[in-house]
Amino acid sequence: MRADRLVSLVLLLRQHGRLSATALARELEVSTRTVLRDIEALSAAGVPVYAERGRHGGFALLPGFRTELTGLNHDEALALLVAGSRRGAQAFGLGSALASAMLKVVDALPESYRHTAAGAAERLLIDPETDLLSRRLIDEEVPDDVVAEVLRAVFAGHKLRIHYAAAGQSPQWRTVDPIGLVTVRDRGYLLATRSGADRTYRLSRILAAEELPEPAQRPDRVDLDRAWQERSTRFRTGGDQVAALVRLNPVRREDLVGTALAVLAEETDPDGWLRLEVTFQDSRHAEWALWQLGTSAEALAPQWLRDSLRDRATAIATRYGAPSRPSP
Structure with a gap:
């Protein structure tokens, strides 16, 4: 995690020229003390970062410095694939990975394209936090450790043990076979089977999760879109509707x-x-x-x-x- 943060810090300085410790801390979602320690670590590693004093001071890189550390890691590549919008990444706990990946993408652009791309990005706003009536959109909170366990089980094809709070019921532990993840209107859902029966779990209602070593019982190939449509149809035509x-x-x-x-x-x-x-x-x-x-x-x-x-x-x-x- 710290290695990724150090790379992100360097890329932020490359793109903005000079940033204060407060601005860097805000972008990296850490404390200013952590930023200062990271600056010391970069200097010790030979990265030419220096401090400018004064009212408009901050940290900057020596002119002309360029890093080749633009390769995307697994989470960053995944974030770009699933993040048709910023909220798509947030629903699966990949928001920070998306931000880091976008820094690397911009840094990898040729110099002649970089300013054009940055200018274009400033003219697009996707999924703002409020609508035209100033109604704030409510994001469902899912703990990072829960999302991480669910993602690992889904991608590894392992069984998953979840502490789930169904509506109107006391939380219970359940062992499921995960199939895939779906996000709809900023809500994340886990599609799974339990004892062979289809089940759908809202991520925000999973209080704790644990990836198990046993392989999940699931088909080799799954059409998630079709599976979601079938479950949606059953939901619309059943219950106390x-x-x-x-x-x-x-x-x-x-x-x-x-x-x-x-x-x-x-x-x-x-x-x-x-x-x-x-x-x-x-x-x-x-x-x-x-x-x-x-x-x-x-x-x-x-x-x-x-x-x-x-x-x-x-x-x-x-x-x-x-x-x-x-x-x-």
Whole structure:
């Protein structure tokens, strides 16, 4: 880990010219004391790094110095392969590897291309932390040691022991045969089998993990895309799901479709409104999704859903129909 960090430090200085210890610590996600120790180690190894004093000082390399340490390690190459976006790498615990890999890629570019590439990168923003309504996107936290064990078991083809907290249940230890990893909307999932039955585990609910030496029982080749589609279909058509018939203003179609589990049927009424048969995860999900659409949607069936939305609207109207209470 320290060798990779030293290489990243050198590449940062090459690309930025001069950086303070605070800026280096922020980029490398370490303390300033660690940065100072790394600078001493580089100097002792013959790397011409020097300190510039003063208000705008920092550390820099002697002009013309170039390193050949641009080869990607395993995690960095993997990060580039799976990181179609920055969040793709974060979901599998490869965020720091991606940052290190990108430094090496930029450093390996010919001088004539480097500034052009840097300028182009400044004109692209992928998956910002908030959307246009300033709603912050919530990343699921997965401990690094858990991700590392899961990755090792998946790539080595070994069994995996996980301490898993399923929704509404106490955490339990389970031994599974891992198949692969999937990330969807910033959530990471482990596809596995347990006693021969398909299982899907959310990474954020794995509290601890241990790679076992026994080989996993899994096919030599797996079509992850097909496996995910099959499990998604089973999820949408099982459990305590609710089917509803909804009349909808077409301008809000994407809002409903993006929330519902599935659209089973769709047709257009003579007035241009849509009539859709959709499924929701449960009754609370159905009521919440249609309430968000306001007067742009009407639940036609089942009757209990109409009654629930009517009662909620009546309660809101009653609350706001009364005079507001003055502050005490």
